[in-house]
Amino acid sequence: MELKNKVAVITGGSGGIGRAMAKAFLKEGANAVVLVDLNEAAVMAAANELGCDGEVCDVTNEDQLAAVVKRTLEKYDRIDLFCSNAGAGAGGLLTDAPNDIWQKQWDLHVMSHLYAARAVLPAMIERGDGYLLNTASAAGLLAAIGSGPYTVTKGAAIKLAEFLSITHGDEGIKVSVLCPQGVNTAMAPRSLGDGQTDGIIEADDLAKTVVNTIREERFYVLPHPEVEDYVRRKGNDIDRWLGGMRRLRRKSVG
Incomplete structure (x- = not known):
């Protein structure tokens, strides 16, 4: 899909990856970009700076998100691309991450x-055309050592994207899932150790990969291309991969 003259909605749009995607989409000639975020001051500042619409919304509240979609459809008559991008990190393992952390991560990264x-598909299906871009993480394809809630919910996000593609691909709906490693945003430090990343990239560079992947309508958006090889190795020999991850964990906690 080409982004020229398209209408896009981006959650988590006030900064980081979301803001970078908005800039890239506008550069490609998008007709309108709607930035959505929980932080009213931040999203309105970003919207004013970029020349976008700004919407305040808690994306874990289905009614609020549906209302954003309704207002956008009323104003622009269509949504060509919905980027469900909002997310947040969380540490902890099975035993030391409390249930409320697991639930919050599930609500944010899956629900x-x-x-x-649910909100955008009816209109897209009626038109026979639409694009969903869901932000997950390389952690969902592989693992983030020391972050059980994040890893598990990002993995579920990828599975949901697969299911959406399988279920609605014949109705004209394209689906991609964004799976970066480290990105220089508020969520990531300048460097990550113990082999957990192949480098911290800038959000603007990630956005270029997003644009190219949408143009080619490929499922995986991999700003760190090494991840594709890691996933292939994992699939070829899961037991060997698990053993390698256990060695990496021992090094990390040692």
Whole structure:
């Protein structure tokens, strides 16, 4: 899909990856970009700076997200691309991450994608055309050592994107899932150790990969191309991969 003259909605749009995607989409000639974020001051500042619409919304609240979609459809008559991008990190393992952390991560990384799809799919299916871009993480394809809630919910986000593609691909709906490693945003430090990343990239560079992947309508958006090889190795020999990850964990906690 070409982004020229398209209408896009981006959650988590006030900064980082979301803001970078908005800039890139506008550069490609998008007709309108709607930035959505929980932080009113931040999203309105970003919207004013970029020349976008700004919407305040808690994406874990289905009614609020549906209202954003309704207002956008009323104003622009269509949504060509919905980027369900909002997310947040969380540490902890099975034993030391409390249930409320697991639930918050599930609501943010899985249910928000589901709520977005429920809201935008009817109009997209009626038109026979539409694009969903869900932000997950390389951690969902592989693992983030020391972050159980994040890893598990990002993995579920990828599975949901797969299911959306399988279920609605014949109705004209394209689906991509964004799976970066480290990105220089508020969520990531300048460097990550123990082999957990192949380098911290800038959000603007990630956005270029997003644009190219949408143009080619490929499922995986991999700003760190090494991840594709890691996933292939994992699939070829899961037991060997698990053993390697256990060695990496021992090094990390040692």
